[in-house]
Amino acid sequence: MIIGIIGKANVGKSTFFNAATELAVPSANYPFTTIEPNVGVGYARVKCACREFGVQDNPVHSMCIDGNRFIPVKLIDVAGLVPGAHAGKGLGNKFLDDARQADALVHVVDASGSTDSAGKPVPAGTGDPMFDVRFVEEEFDLWMSGIVMRDWSKTAREAENQGQKLEQMLAKRLSGLAIPDHLISATVHESGLGLKKPTMWSEDDIKKFCHMLRVKAKPFVVVANKADLPSADANIVKMKQAGLEVVPCASEAEAMLKKASKKGIVHYLPGDGSFDVRPGVALNEQQKKALEIVKGLMDRYGSTGVQEAINIACFKLLKLIAVYPVEDEFRLADKKGNVLPDVRLLPQGSTAKDLAGTVHADLAKGFLYAVDARTKQRIGADHHLKDGDVIKIVSAASRG
Ligand SMILES: Nc1nc2c(ncn2[C@@H]2O[C@H](COP(=O)(O)OP(=O)(O)OP(=O)(O)O)[C@@H](O)[C@H]2O)c(=O)[nH]1
Ligand SMILES: [Mg+2]
Known part of the structure; x- marks a missing residue:
């Protein structure tokens, strides 16, 4: 199973990836820092069976910490996109070409609104994360429609002449997107388009089909990143009111806590709702201030959101x-x-x-x-x- 991290340019995808994988791929405050995809291993967190069985375990490929099992999952961090990517804007469809193998998507948005639609830094609170959620989904649909539409009438005619089934023809077009055949069949059925000859499909039919298929085949969770910035709170409320399921998230805070935990400064496990400064540790003013901000964020939102997003992808979207x-x-x-x-x-x-x-x-x-x-x-x-x-x-x- 592969989880793809997608979203507008400069929203914090690579920072999320780094926090989840403890790698250190470049992240910077300008669009298109990432061009080539980064592949790494993150972890899903579950209660380990060791506690229930009352045994001391010694895992080989996963980790057990304090009765929590961390199970490896593959993550891909790809290039960002901007409106019009399907028509070549920004890096074009590069991000989708790289994320096509993903089974579920973590869609990162800049909840603080400190980036414009092209990913350029703007004063916090001026960017609109709701717009970002919509356009990224639209770009995904348009990219898929583009693949299906290429030489559609010719292929449709040939398929009809050869008596090829519609589902087979679509599966062939969409091979490479790691979409199971049964989802293609279900979408053909549910869209009602199975009743129409392929040569009669309009451009709108193809778009409708691709939208319905994408929702099924590439489920995603919206991650409201940069939730540590004050301007994020109002946007998160707005997104929730609009019925979106969002995970408030501060990727930078997660990365910082992991580092502090490694250095023995705090006791913290990814996904925990709080952290403790270890006894005897003397913090400098800067560290105190940074940890204070993270604590405020965790009190408001329950956690830094990185682990929660991965768990939602694994257990809610992929139903593993x-x-x-x-x-x-x-x-x-x-x-x-x-x-x-x-x-x-x-x-x-x-x-x-x-x-x-x-x-x-x-x-x-x-x-x-x-x-x-x-x-x-x-x-x-x-x-x-x-x-x-x-x-x-x-x-x-x-x-x-
Ligand atoms: N305040 C705050 N800033 C963040 C957070 N996560 C990322 N950033 C900042 O956002 C900027 C962009 O981060 P990246 O991780 O490079 O973003 P990206 O989406 O990978 O960008 P591209 O690869 O260019 O599309 C950097 O300046 C990060 O420091 C966060 O949780 N809080
Ligand atoms: Mg990046």
Whole structure:
């Protein structure tokens, strides 16, 4: 699963990416700081199964801190866009070409309104984040329509002559966007356009289809960034009143807390609602002031918003569940004795065999049965897994 970070130029996408991944890609107060996409690993945060089972775990590919499991997810930070990108303005559609593989999107906006529509710095409170939300979505739809529309009448005629199904033709056009076929079929059905011959589709039909498909296939959460600036509060209220689900966010504050935590200045875990200055730490005036601002923000909004946005992308938009594969259902360990060594994010509805497949293709191929470590009961290949399940897989491959 890949989460794409998109938005207008200069809103804080790279700062969000850096805060989430602890990398340090360039961020600066001018548009188009990012041109080539940055790829990194962020983390979804869940309550770790170790507490419920009362075990001391030692994860291999994820981290457990104070009973919280941080599970790696891939993040992509791409170039920003400006109105008219589909027609070549700014860096054009570069951002979409780079974000096309994303399964869900974190749409970052400058809630403080300190950038104009082209991403140039303006006095705080003068930019309009509501406009930004709308135009970015429109650009996405127009970009998709552009791909579908290219040589439409010719392709539609050929498809009709060859008796090719509409869904097949659309899937071919949209290959590269990582959209599952069933979503294309569902959109054809729901739009009512399945009743119309492709050669009869108008430009508006294509746009309508692309809009409906984008909403389904590339779900997004709006992140109201720069929420630490005073001008952001009123805009966040406005966005909420307009019915938008927004996550108030201060990427810079998250990055600062992570740094301070690494240096041993504060105790803070990503996603926490507060932080503590560690006993015995003497803060200078500048540090005190910065932490005071962050504390005010967390009191107002509950957290810095970075972790919340990633969790919403994983669990609300992508509807993933966290499942722990183990090799010993009693010790909850792998062969080397690592307890709860691994955790997988799987789509809701995944089966025990699907889990096996994520561990190793051979494990799925030779699947015999699985064991639910909580109940110690045997489960079959088609058994649907639940969030938090701890599962042992027994396979001809693992026995052999
Ligand atoms: N006050 C405040 N400023 C922020 C925050 N996040 C980012 N910024 C500032 O916003 C400016 C742009 O940040 P970037 O991360 O480069 O933005 P971007 O969206 O990646 O920009 P492009 O790559 O140019 O599209 C920088 O000056 C950041 O310091 C935040 O949470 N609060
Ligand atoms: Mg950037």
